[in-house]
Amino acid sequence: MTSQYARYREDADVLAAIGAAVGEQAGRITVRLPRALADAAVAAWERDEIEPLPAETPEQRVLRDRAAELALIGLAVSERGRREGDVVEVDLDAGAVGAAVRAAPR
Structure with a gap:
């Protein structure tokens, strides 16, 4: 591993430690969603995905991860x-x- 990636690994470890420290403080956040978006999130949670996926591109993995985050929000809504x-x-x-804020266009 190059020294630059070793430094990135150290940075990632620090970020994880920050996450552990603030995760205990953050807990849950009350949000207000337009009903149509909340209903779409619930529909994502209720959807069955049974087909095995082929090898993914990095972009496809990001899309699948975001869809999974949406489904978990749908579970919370339901x-x-x-x-x-x-x-x-x-x-x-x-x-x-x-995850929702990171997915929003900038």
């Missing part, structure tokens, strides 16, 4: 979501909130 008119309020794990 278990803990509170509908208030056109909005659904739900307590999400900080990691799920982070």
